Amino acid sequence: MEKLLAARLHAVKVRPYLADALFALHIVADRSVPTMAVDAYWRCYVSPGFVARTPVEELAGVWVHEVSHLLRDHHERSERYAREHDRHGPGERLRQNIAADFEINDDIYGDGLPRPTGAVLPSLLRLPSGMLMEEYLRTASMSSLAADLAWLDCGSGADGRQRPWELGPAGAHGLTRQQRDAVRFRVAEGIKGEPGNTPDGWRRWADEVFHPPQPWRQLLGAAVRSAASAPGAGENHTYRRPSRRSASVPGVVLPSLRRTPPRVCVVIDTSGSVSDAELGSALLEVAAISRAVGGRRDLVSVISCDAAAGIAVPLCRAENIELIGGGGTDLRSGFVRALGSRPRPDVIVALTDGQTPWPSEEPACRTVVGLFPRPAHAVDETDPDYVPDTPPPWARVVSIGCGRLPDVRLVGGRDRVQGAALTGD
Amino acid sequence: MTRSTLLSAPAPAAAAASGTGAQLALADDLLALLRTTTTEPRPDEQLDALALAVAADLPVLLWGEPGIGKTAALTQLAASLDLPLTTVIASVHEPSDFSGLPVIDDDPAVRGVPMAPPRWAVELVRAGRGLLFLDELSTATPAVQAALLRVVLERRVGELRLPPGVRIVAAANPRASAADGWELSPPLANRFVHLHWVHDRDVVVRGLGGVWPRAELPRLAPERLPEAVAFARRAVCGFLEVRPTLIHRLPSTETRRGGAWPSPRSWEAALTLLAFGTAASASREVMALLVRGAVGDGPGLELLAHLDRMDLPDPETLLADPSSAALPERGDLRQAALEAVVAAVGARPERQRWEAAWAVLVRAMETGAPDLLVAPARTLAALRRDDWEVPQAVERLAAVVGLARRADRSVARATAADAGQTTGARR
Numbered sequence: 001m002e003k004l005l006a007a008r009l010h011a012v013k014v015r016p017y018l019a020d021a022l023f024a025l026h027i028v029a030d031r032s033v034p035t036m037a038v039d040a041y042w043r044c045y046v047s048p049g050f051v052a053r054t055p056v057e058e059l060a061g062v063w064v065h066e067v068s069h070l071l072r073d074h075h076e077r078s079e080r081y082a083r084e085h086d087r088h089g090p091g092e093r094l095r096q097n098i099a100a101d102f103e104i105n106d107d108i109y110g111d112g113l114p115r116p117t118g119a120v121l122p123s124l125l126r127l128p129s130g131m132l133m134e135e136y137l138r139t140a141s142m143s144s145l146a147a148d149l150a151w152l153d154c155g156s157g158a159d160g161r162q163r164p165w166e167l168g169p170a171g172a173h174g175l176t177r178q179q180r181d182a183v184r185f186r187v188a189e190g191i192k193g194e195p196g197n198t199p200d201g202w203r204r205w206a207d208e209v210f211h212p213p214q215p216w217r218q219l220l221g222a223a224v225r226s227a228a229s230a231p232g233a234g235e236n237h238t239y240r241r242p243s244r245r246s247a248s249v250p251g252v253v254l255p256s257l258r259r260t261p262p263r264v265c266v267v268i269d270t271s272g273s274v275s276d277a278e279l280g281s282a283l284l285e286v287a288a289i290s291r292a293v294g295g296r297r298d299l300v301s302v303i304s305c306d307a308a309a310g311i312a313v314p315l316c317r318a319e320n321i322e323l324i325g326g327g328g329t330d331l332r333s334g335f336v337r338a339l340g341s342r343p344r345p346d347v348i349v350a351l352t353d354g355q356t357p358w359p360s361e362e363p364a365c366r367t368v369v370g371l372f373p374r375p376a377h378a379v380d381e382t383d384p385d386y387v388p389d390t391p392p393p394w395a396r397v398v399s400i401g402c403g404r405l406p407d408v409r410l411v412g413g414r415d416r417v418q419g420a421a422l423t424g425d
Numbered sequence: 426m427t428r429s430t431l432l433s434a435p436a437p438a439a440a441a442a443s444g445t446g447a448q449l450a451l452a453d454d455l456l457a458l459l460r461t462t463t464t465e466p467r468p469d470e471q472l473d474a475l476a477l478a479v480a481a482d483l484p485v486l487l488w489g490e491p492g493i494g495k496t497a498a499l500t501q502l503a504a505s506l507d508l509p510l511t512t513v514i515a516s517v518h519e520p521s522d523f524s525g526l527p528v529i530d531d532d533p534a535v536r537g538v539p540m541a542p543p544r545w546a547v548e549l550v551r552a553g554r555g556l557l558f559l560d561e562l563s564t565a566t567p568a569v570q571a572a573l574l575r576v577v578l579e580r581r582v583g584e585l586r587l588p589p590g591v592r593i594v595a596a597a598n599p600r601a602s603a604a605d606g607w608e609l610s611p612p613l614a615n616r617f618v619h620l621h622w623v624h625d626r627d628v629v630v631r632g633l634g635g636v637w638p639r640a641e642l643p644r645l646a647p648e649r650l651p652e653a654v655a656f657a658r659r660a661v662c663g664f665l666e667v668r669p670t671l672i673h674r675l676p677s678t679e680t681r682r683g684g685a686w687p688s689p690r691s692w693e694a695a696l697t698l699l700a701f702g703t704a705a706s707a708s709r710e711v712m713a714l715l716v717r718g719a720v721g722d723g724p725g726l727e728l729l730a731h732l733d734r735m736d737l738p739d740p741e742t743l744l745a746d747p748s749s750a751a752l753p754e755r756g757d758l759r760q761a762a763l764e765a766v767v768a769a770v771g772a773r774p775e776r777q778r779w780e781a782a783w784a785v786l787v788r789a790m791e792t793g794a795p796d797l798l799v800a801p802a803r804t805l806a807a808l809r810r811d812d813w814e815v816p817q818a819v820e821r822l823a824a825v826v827g828l829a830r831r832a833d834r835s836v837a838r839a840t841a842a843d844a845g846q847t848t849g850a851r852r
Contacts, residue, residue: 002824002827002828002831003831005794005795005796005828006796006828006831006832006835007832007835008796009796009799009828009829009831009832010832010835010836010839012796013832013833013836014836014839019757019760020757021757022756023755023756023757023759023760023797024755024756024757024758025756026755026756027794055835056831056832056834056835057835057836057838057839057842060835060839110843111843112836112839112840112843113839114839114842114843173754173755175755176709176710177710178709178710178713178714178729179709181713181726182726182729182730182733183757185726185727185730186730186757189727210722210723210726
């Protein structure tokens with residue numbers, strides 16, 4: 001026991017931001033546990049024999065490993081994965097455990113925390129590191145590994161399947177869902193407060209754990225929809241014509257529902273820095289959305305724009321729009337061109353990587369910016385001091401293509417059903 | 426195909442009119458049997474949260490996939506609260522159904538144009554009490570949403586004012602499943618307590634078997650009312666003093682639009698909910714659902730963490746009587762309590778208090794894991810003044826010192842190994 005606690009102290013010392021989580025674990029000694037395992041209620045089951053034969057510094061690594069399963073909510077995510085893909089057998093759970101280990105092991109060790117012997121790494125299957133558990137599950141079969149690793153068992157905290165030695169939800173010293181959320185929240189806030197030498201993996205986790213990235217398609221759709229249906233465009237009520245219900249209630253003035261199809265103008269950044277595939281998917285999305293809000297295809301026009309803006313091409317005539325451009329970007333000319341077209345658009349959707357100057361004044365129509373994320377160092381080579389402006393506050397900004405795996409980082413199971421719906425995407 | 430066969434089937438039977446009647450009566454009997462369900466008291470956090478918010482007279486917005494049982498839950502709630510349920514499907518109405526229909530009289534220039542309320546509102550006012558259920562809120566047009574603002578906030582429908590006995594609950598489909606929905610505007614979203622409605626497998630199976638969970642109004646303990654209000658005020662005000670930036674924060678990103686966000690209005694809702702929850706001795710789980718639903722996840726979780734800290738034993742009490750100190754069971758909370766004790770001594774360092782703090786640490790060691798004590802013990806040791814003698818009790822903390830040394834040695838070994846690896850790599 002003393003050795004185990006010394007190992008926990010070691011872990012706290014080299015990973016102070018995990019201290020709250022490590023101390024919140026309740027230790028249960030049990031001879032039937034193969035090594036060390038956690039359950040979903042933050043109990044940590046430990047085999048005395050395993051502790052006796054493992055050096056303290058390796059035990060510290062195991063502590064951090066097990067607590068990472070809990071912080072990253074692997075049990076909930078495994079359950080969700082199993083439900084969605086209808087995969088429940090013990091072999092499948094082992095795969096999930098391995099994939100969860102891959103997600104954890106690639107960046108928690110080192111820096112005073114030796115990797116325990118037998119820790120599995122994605123490189124075993126020649127997989128890239130830095131992916132999420134779900135991505136590993138989708139891409140790799142792991143059948144070659146499963147036979148060697150049958151002893152590997154991190155408990156239901158890693159894969160959601162109850163083990164015989166576990167105390168279950170009713171047992172003593174379990175944490176409730178809200179308490180678990182509270183601990184995870186405190187750890188995340190701690191990491192965000194002092195990001196100094198925290199590994200990237202943990203920092204990303206802290207950023208996303210309570211604000212999961214959402215699928216950009218839905219966000220872009222919502223932004224375009226709300227821009228297109230705001231007063232002045234789209235479907236809304238009007239007193240300009242009497243309602244058809246008016247005939248039955250004489251003396252009462254009823255509004256009627258009228259549809260003014262929104263005109264959407266898409267300004268596309270065709271500078272060299274944006275890939276065709278990115279543009280194609282985003283453009284198709286805008287067309288589909290504007291159709292959904294009642295716009296006709298002929299009301300969607302496209303301007304390709306690098307340093308100079310091309311002409312507005314109605315989408316109906318251009319099944320395959322030829323995107324002309326390359327080179328530097330100045331989206332301002334695109335905005336000028338879009339606002340100058342007659343009839344004037346109700347919504348401008350700008351698809352860009354953001355490496356561009358923006359109009360200094362708010363345009364006379366609603367603006368949605370679809371932003372392709374770029375690493376911060378991707379600056380103009382000719383001018384090393386050039387820092388691109390962020391999109392102006394009057395635009396609704398949706399990051400495109402960063403909604404990687406929207407279904408996995410939802411808050412503590414609150415959105416269980418919603419999460420399931422998102423994966424259909 | 427099946428449909429057409431079904432439709433054509435009654436034709437030959439029409440001759441025997443009495444036979445059809447009997448069959449229909451039997452069908453009615455069967456339906457009546459199917460619809461006879463009972464309720465049972467059953468712990469259900471989301472239902473408790475809903476009942477508590479309804480009792481606190483705050484508008485609730487249920488987010489959930491279509492067909493998940495939101496309407497069924499509300500029917501149950503209305504039945505067990507003995508309130509008549511009025512369902513208004515927002516998406517099929519016009520703004521005038523909520524703001525009132527202009528009716529042109531003989532002399533509008535002199536007498537003005539009255540805004541006539543719709544019948545459901547008149548009946549609701551006549552009944553004086555009831556549960557108003559606004560369904561499909563997220564698919565209502567922006568103009569209808571704007572009109573609903575007034576219903577939800579000012580409780581006005583046209584010229585009518587909804588009586589205090591009327592409670593408002595709304596339902597909306599989440600963005601992912603609302604194929605052609607509108608976003609909820611932030612002002613409207615801010616007026617609701619957002620609850621995410623998920624189906625519980627056990628509840629559904631048991632319900633289809635004929636037994637649904639019973640929604641019960643929270644039982645408010647009359648003697649706890651003043652205390653509950655004081656607690657809620659202390660919690661929310663104390664928290665906002667520390668985190669003033671959270672008082673008002675309009676959702677800035679697309680992700681968080683249409684959900685709960687912090688504003689003075691929603692903080693007031695959180696305060697009300699805390700007071701009701703305290704007076705009704707609601708579980709922390711239920712309170713958490715409600716607080717996060719009122720002010721949003723981030724601020725809600727921060728407030729809950731603040732409540733956790735408020736729950737910690739008072740350091741001065743622990744110092745006053747170390748031998749009977751009751752420390753939290755959970756390791757992280759226990760360590761926080763011990764650190765608070767040490768901090769209290771640091772704030773007013775006196776020999777007697779310093780010794781009492783050691784006694785608290787000894788007590789903690791006797792009742793729980795010793796590794797929690799290392800950090801507080803180090804800080805406390807550093808507070809020593811030259812003329813203070815180390816108390817006898819400290820000897821009993823020798824195990825803690827040993828543990829700390831062991832951990833230090835292990836860290837040293839690991840860092841040495843790290844350094845060896847890097848130099849090895851360089852070579």
